[in-house]
Amino acid sequence: MLALAADHGGYALKEEVKKWLDEQKIPYEDFGTHSTESVDYSDMALPACEAVVSGKCEKALLFCGTGIGISMAANKIKGIRAACCSDYFSAKYTRAHNDANALCMGGRVVGPGLAIELVEVFLNTPFEGGRHQRRIDKLAALENR
Numbered sequence: 660m661l662a663l664a665a666d667h668g669g670y671a672l673k674e675e676v677k678k679w680l681d682e683q684k685i686p687y688e689d690f691g692t693h694s695t696e697s698v699d700y701s702d703m704a705l706p707a708c709e710a711v712v713s714g715k716c717e718k719a720l721l722f723c724g725t726g727i728g729i730s731m732a733a734n735k736i737k738g739i740r741a742a743c744c745s746d747y748f749s750a751k752y753t754r755a756h757n758d759a760n761a762l763c764m765g766g767r768v769v770g771p772g773l774a775i776e777l778v779e780v781f782l783n784t785p786f787e788g789g790r791h792q793r794r795i796d797k798l799a800a801l802e803n804r
């Protein structure tokens with residue numbers, strides 16, 4: 660189960676990604692927003708990220724205009740490792756090396772075709788563990804300092 664959320668700047672891209680998830684029969688919960696009316700990305704990120712932290716959802720797909728604001732908000736939430744990506748390599752290696760559990764994309768940055776490629780590689784790339792686990796543990800320690 661994926662958790663989806665967007666502000667108004669990411670709403671249209673979220674809807675495009677949902678079409679692909681539907682085609683792939685990948686289940687998700689959409690935490691909004693549900694229109695292009697202006698909302699604040701922090702408010703949208705919180706419930707989707709809480710669903711990931713609680714274990715209700717495995718990963719989050721988050722969208723705003725740049726992908727940056729909603730990634731900043733997500734990374735304030737303990738247990739979230741959010742990556743703002745607009746290229747394939749980053750979307751792949753933030754899973755392999757960072758064990759990212761939230762992919763953030765900018766609706767004003769990436770088109771729907773690229774976004775779907777990013778989502779696909781993000782969902783299908785496993786965490787490599789090993790030396791990267793130590794670094795993830797240190798990220799978690801930063802949350803408790």
Ligand code: RB5
Pocket residue numbers: 666667668669700723724725726727728729
């Ligand atoms: C909203 O206009 C815009 O600032 C927001 O979607 C995002 O790009 C912020 O990082």
